[in-house]
Amino acid sequence: MATERTLSIIKPDATRRNLTGKINARFEEAGLRIVAQKRVRLTKEQAEGFYAVHAERSFFPELVAFMVSGPVVVQVLEGEGAVAKNREIMGATNPANAAPGTIRADFAESVEANSVHGSDSLENAKIEIAFFFSQCEIAG
Ligand code: DAT
Ligand code: MG
Numbered sequence: 001m002a003t004e005r006t007l008s009i010i011k012p013d014a015t016r017r018n019l020t021g022k023i024n025a026r027f028e029e030a031g032l033r034i035v036a037q038k039r040v041r042l043t044k045e046q047a048e049g050f051y052a053v054h055a056e057r058s059f060f061p062e063l064v065a066f067m068v069s070g071p072v073v074v075q076v077l078e079g080e081g082a083v084a085k086n087r088e089i090m091g092a093t094n095p096a097n098a099a100p101g102t103i104r105a106d107f108a109e110s111v112e113a114n115s116v117h118g119s120d121s122l123e124n125a126k127i128e129i130a131f132f133f134s135q136c137e138i139a140g
Pocket of ligand 1: 054059063092093111112114116117118120
């Protein structure tokens with residue numbers, strides 16, 4: 001499998017509970033390398049733009065409000081099959097359905113406050129990485 005990059009976000013529920021290091025350890029233990037990382041507070045416009053694909057969903061206003069409710073850590077993870085590997089480590093969207101040992105099973109508070117975001121395809125990973133990072137901010 002090829003080396004890939006994927007966009008990860010440690011969400012406000014996790015930064016609030018000081019879980020950044022514990023979550024990053026999960027990535028590193030799985031062989032993913034954090035090749036870019038910054039802690040930011042998203043604006044409403046940024047959160048709406050990032051999640052534009054969900055704009056018509058009933059939960060969209062709550063999702064945006066949640067994503068601006070505290071700082072997030074946006075990061076680029078690199079490794080073999082990084083997109084699928086990260087989705088595996090994250091676990092299912094709803095922590096009630098997430099496999100034991102996944103980040104969401106162990107840390108998420110609810111389907112909304114589910115601790116992490118991860119790109120769902122290589123194509124979206126490229127778009128999402130470019131949303132937050134310029135080429136010179138990524139050191140592989
Ligand atoms: P994922 O984050 O696993 O890729 P998604 O892309 O379907 O899931 O949804 C994006 C985020 O929107 C998700 O992490 C949490 C929120 N969300 C999804 N479904 C929801 C629901 N039924 N109720 C509330 N929030 C939801
Ligand atoms: Mg998604």
